[in-house]
């Protein structure tokens with residue numbers, strides 16, 4: 001009997017190998033390399049006076065860069081970005097000026113001097129990346145000129161007041177540095193032109209602002225210590241494309257007017273303490289791509305309109321208190337890149353529209369639309385078996401092996417050709433087995 005499996009697999013192998021080798025060689029359309037961008041011949045800046053002063057940059061700014069440990073042996077205005085710095089200059093004559101400066105991976109002994117910063121007030125963009133130097137008060141000539149300010153894992157520790165001194169920013173990005181502030185309002189109050197706001201992983205405390213400047217297109221205040229409700233004034237931001245308030249201590253309900261955010265593409269409110277149900281108004285948002293409401297205390301039924309959102313790619317509703325029948329069918333779930341629905345104990349799926357082979361982390365429904373409890377309950381006689389382990393969800397791997405007819409039916413989901421192969425293989429191998437058996441019989445019973 002032990003010969004059965006090896007024989008079978010051998011036959012399967014023999015039968016399947018010719019077909020697999022038949023797969024057509026994918027026609028690799030050899031894309032001819034067009035010499036539009038020839039490799040070398042870098043566009044050197046036109047006629048740099050390379051005699052005495054090897055740089056076209058304003059000498060004051062050159063000294064400032066030197067004090068910031070930026071190498072200046074070659075012209076900073078024509079240097080490619082390095083691991084430690086990147087610059088963009090204007091085209092002024094006789095001297096150029098810095099428009100953009102990125103300092104990254106700074107050495108530990110770097111210190112910012114007021115003199116250096118004062119001579120850099122032509123900057124409109126200033127980035128600190130992995131530069132744990134001590135912050136100093138920026139001269140106002142610099143801070144009012146800046147349009148974009150970035151601080152990633154840099155400047156050790158900031159205050160709300162320090163950040164509030166950039167009135168002309170359109171883009172503020174701060175992440176991975178503690179901000180001591182009473183709340184976001186003190187930072188944002190003066191930034192009337194702000195379009196993109198990121199303050200994440202900053203241990204920022206307090207409440208979300210009641211007043212917002214209407215040009216905001218991106219808000220990311222994720223991974224802080226914000227609490228209180230999401231103010232409905234947020235839904236006046238008709239240009240808002242992305243909203244990330246995940247991993248805070250927000251509570252209360254999602255504003256019922258959230259559907260006013262008609263430009264919204266990505267929204268994450270995950271890992272808070274939000275309650276209530278998904279607002280009906282959300283049906284009006286036409287281009288939602290990413291909807292993440294996981295790890296809250298949301299309840300009620302999951303609205304059907306989510307299944308009709310054409311652009312949706314990422315959907316996370318796991319770890320909530322949703323109930324009723326999940327409104328999604330298999331073809332909808334297949335279309336998504338990420339789908340998480342597990343750990344909603346009162347939610348179930350209709351097993352006549354979704355095969356139990358799709359591991360969802362929720363139970364199948366009974367005929368009343370209630371979750372079937374797993375087999376080791378009182379009457380384990382009848383229906384269908386529980387729905388088992390989770391993908392994405394982190395419910396413990398309850399392996400209620402689905403052991404009755406309803407399950408064996410769904411297991412026949414093999415593709416057509418391999419069914420035939422299997423049939424032939426079983427037929428052939430039983431013939432072989434029979435022959436061996438007869439030979440053995442004839443040998444021992446002579």
Ligand SMILES: *[C@@H]1O[C@H](CO)[C@@H](O)[C@H](O)[C@H]1NC(C)=O
Nearest residue numbers: 082083084085104105129130
């Ligand atoms: C900082 O240095 C690391 C290697 O030590 C490098 O991978 C990284 O790209 C650098 N960061 C920047 C912003 O250049």
Ligand SMILES: *[C@@H]1O[C@H](CO)[C@@H](O)[C@H](O)[C@H]1NC(C)=O
Nearest residue numbers: 143144145146166167168190
């Ligand atoms: C920056 O904002 C201030 C007001 O805080 C304004 O007076 C000034 O003109 C602005 N500067 C630029 C360069 O836009």
Ligand SMILES: *[C@@H]1O[C@H](CO)[C@@H](O)[C@H](O)[C@H]1NC(C)=O
Nearest residue numbers: 175176177178179201202203
């Ligand atoms: C936020 O606070 C926690 C706990 O006090 C600390 O471990 C963490 O490093 C802080 N994060 C930042 C970015 O300062």
Ligand SMILES: *[C@@H]1O[C@H](CO)[C@@H](O)[C@H](O)[C@H]1NC(C)=O
Nearest residue numbers: 157159161178179180181182
């Ligand atoms: C934050 O700032 C306040 C005053 O602005 C100060 O009393 C408090 O000690 C600061 N907190 C920390 C952790 O530095």
Ligand SMILES: *[C@@H]1O[C@H](CO)[C@@H](O)[C@H](O)[C@H]1NC(C)=O
Nearest residue numbers: 192193194195213214215216
């Ligand atoms: C908002 O953006 C528009 C278009 O980008 C611009 O014309 C307008 O001046 C901005 N408003 C403010 C207050 O910056």
Ligand SMILES: *[C@@H]1O[C@H](CO)[C@@H](O)[C@H](O)[C@H]1NC(C)=O
Nearest residue numbers: 218241242243265266289290
């Ligand atoms: C939305 O998220 C996707 C994937 O994470 C990203 O590619 C896209 O740029 C985001 N769109 C906006 C408007 O932030």
Ligand SMILES: *[C@@H]1O[C@H](CO)[C@@H](O)[C@H](O)[C@H]1NC(C)=O
Nearest residue numbers: 200222244246266267268290
């Ligand atoms: C929201 O922020 C978190 C943490 O910063 C991040 O992991 C997540 O990808 C963001 N989600 C969206 C939709 O931008």
Ligand SMILES: *[C@@H]1O[C@H](CO)[C@@H](O)[C@H](O)[C@H]1NC(C)=O
Nearest residue numbers: 275276277298299300301323
């Ligand atoms: C949802 O929870 C709220 C309390 O957070 C409760 O008032 C409401 O009745 C619940 N709704 C449903 C449908 O369970």
Ligand SMILES: *[C@@H]1O[C@H](CO)[C@@H](O)[C@H](O)[C@H]1NC(C)=O
Nearest residue numbers: 304307308328329330331332
């Ligand atoms: C699955 O659901 C989508 C969206 O609700 C619907 O358009 C589609 O017809 C359904 N497909 C099947 C096979 O029921």
Ligand SMILES: *[C@@H]1O[C@H](CO)[C@@H](O)[C@H](O)[C@H]1NC(C)=O
Nearest residue numbers: 325350352365366367368369
């Ligand atoms: C499950 O789907 C079938 C076919 O669409 C339907 O007849 C049945 O009522 C559904 N069951 C529940 C509990 O919704």
